[in-house]
Amino acid sequence: MLARAALACALLAGMGTAARADRRPVAVVNLDTGKDSPAIAPIRLLNGELEENPRLQRVPSSNDETALRDYRPPEDTELLEESRLALLKTRAYLDAYDIKNAIQTASNELTNVGALSPPAAVRPYADLVFELGVAKLGAGRADEANVQMVFARRLAPDLKLADDLLPEIVSAYEHARAPKGRGTIDVQGVGRVWIDGLEVGDAPGTFEQDAGPHLVQLTGPERHPRGMRVDVDPKAPAVAVIADAPLSREQVLYRARVAIVTAPDAMARIAAIRKLALLVGVHDIIFLDVVSEANGKRRITEQTWQDKAGFTAVQAPVPPAEVLDTLAPPPAEPPPDPPPPPFTRPIAPDGTPWYRRTNYQVGIGVSVLAAIVTSIVYGSREGAMGVGSKLGFK
Numbered sequence: 001m002l003a004r005a006a007l008a009c010a011l012l013a014g015m016g017t018a019a020r021a022d023r024r025p026v027a028v029v030n031l032d033t034g035k036d037s038p039a040i041a042p043i044r045l046l047n048g049e050l051e052e053n054p055r056l057q058r059v060p061s062s063n064d065e066t067a068l069r070d071y072r073p074p075e076d077t078e079l080l081e082e083s084r085l086a087l088l089k090t091r092a093y094l095d096a097y098d099i100k101n102a103i104q105t106a107s108n109e110l111t112n113v114g115a116l117s118p119p120a121a122v123r124p125y126a127d128l129v130f131e132l133g134v135a136k137l138g139a140g141r142a143d144e145a146n147v148q149m150v151f152a153r154r155l156a157p158d159l160k161l162a163d164d165l166l167p168e169i170v171s172a173y174e175h176a177r178a179p180k181g182r183g184t185i186d187v188q189g190v191g192r193v194w195i196d197g198l199e200v201g202d203a204p205g206t207f208e209q210d211a212g213p214h215l216v217q218l219t220g221p222e223r224h225p226r227g228m229r230v231d232v233d234p235k236a237p238a239v240a241v242i243a244d245a246p247l248s249r250e251q252v253l254y255r256a257r258v259a260i261v262t263a264p265d266a267m268a269r270i271a272a273i274r275k276l277a278l279l280v281g282v283h284d285i286i287f288l289d290v291v292s293e294a295n296g297k298r299r300i301t302e303q304t305w306q307d308k309a310g311f312t313a314v315q316a317p318v319p320p321a322e323v324l325d326t327l328a329p330p331p332a333e334p335p336p337d338p339p340p341p342p343f344t345r346p347i348a349p350d351g352t353p354w355y356r357r358t359n360y361q362v363g364i365g366v367s368v369l370a371a372i373v374t375s376i377v378y379g380s381r382e383g384a385m386g387v388g389s390k391l392g393f394k
């Protein structure tokens with residue numbers, strides 16, 4: 001019984017899969033990326049209607065639906081908060097003349113700040129580098145302090161020093177000098193290369209820079225930012241090896257969704273939509289957005305996109321069944337009845353027509369001969385009966 005039940009379940013599951021394979025998937029995307037979006041409720045209704053639609057279906061993965069619908073905090077939020085707290089902690093150690101912990105705290109946090117998205121990483125990195133320079137100066141390591149001061153000025157030329165700093169610190173910053181000359185950085189990794197907050201090209205690649213310290217970062221639409229400090233020496237090429245840091249699928253989809261929202265023009269928006277459609281595996285998308293009006297109210301808008309037909313007009317949301325009817329393919333017409341097969345005379349295996357085959361000819365001859373004999377017999381009998389009647393026989 002258990003085996004039969006398992007077999008029946010497997011067959012039913014297979015039938016369900018086959019049925020869904022004939023239904024075209026449709027993605028429902030929330031272009032309102034803010035918190036507590038009012039578009040979430042109608043999106044849930046649309047996905048529920050897609051579940052029951054005989055010709056369309058929702059995207060197969062619930063995680064994909066979440067990435068296309070729900071709010072996510074900005075990726076840099078946590079790292080920015082961590083860097084702010086580390087900066088305050090470093091300054092607290094310096095105020096307490098705890099140079100060792102100040103150096104350790106600032107140095108450890110620089111790795112995390114390098115994982116911020118450029119150019120957002122530049123100013124937090126510069127602040128920590130400056131405080132690290134102050135700590136190195138307090139430790140009596142003037143040369144190392146000079147390098148940090150040069151680095152901070154390079155990253156943030158508009159950096160303003162606090163009024164209560166010791167004169168020795170202000171003088172060290174103002175007189176910090178970078179080594180002269182230029183050198184190269186060989187960036188090994190995959191992604192877009194940013195140096196000191198400026199986008200310079202693709203990795204792997206080699207880039208010419210002024211001598212001294214630099215912040216090198218790699219970014220990409222399907223990876224986390226990662227960065228490191230590199231010291232350029234005119235006498236020898238510097239090397240920056242930055243490991244890959246792939247995003248999860250949900251993060252990739254969310255970034256693709258944000259790219260549609262932040263597209264600078266119509267062409268970029270179309271490219272972002274096509275990329276999202278390819279990632280999810282759909283040809284039809286329903287977009288919902290939230291528009292703020294002058295009176296402070298927010299209203300939901302709806303628009304559909306098809307890869308062949310393009311966009312419909314932006315409008316207020318209509319009932320889910322109505323918008324899905326505009327996307328659903330027409331029902332397939334039943335195929336016409338096949339024509340009757342043409343008559344063909346039987347042909348012997350060797351290709352001889354039936355009327356030329358020996359067995360058919362013999363049969364026909366026998367039948368004809370039998371008919372002739374029968375007619376003769378009946379004819380003779382009738383003749384004999386006629387003569388007898390004339391002679392008076394009955």
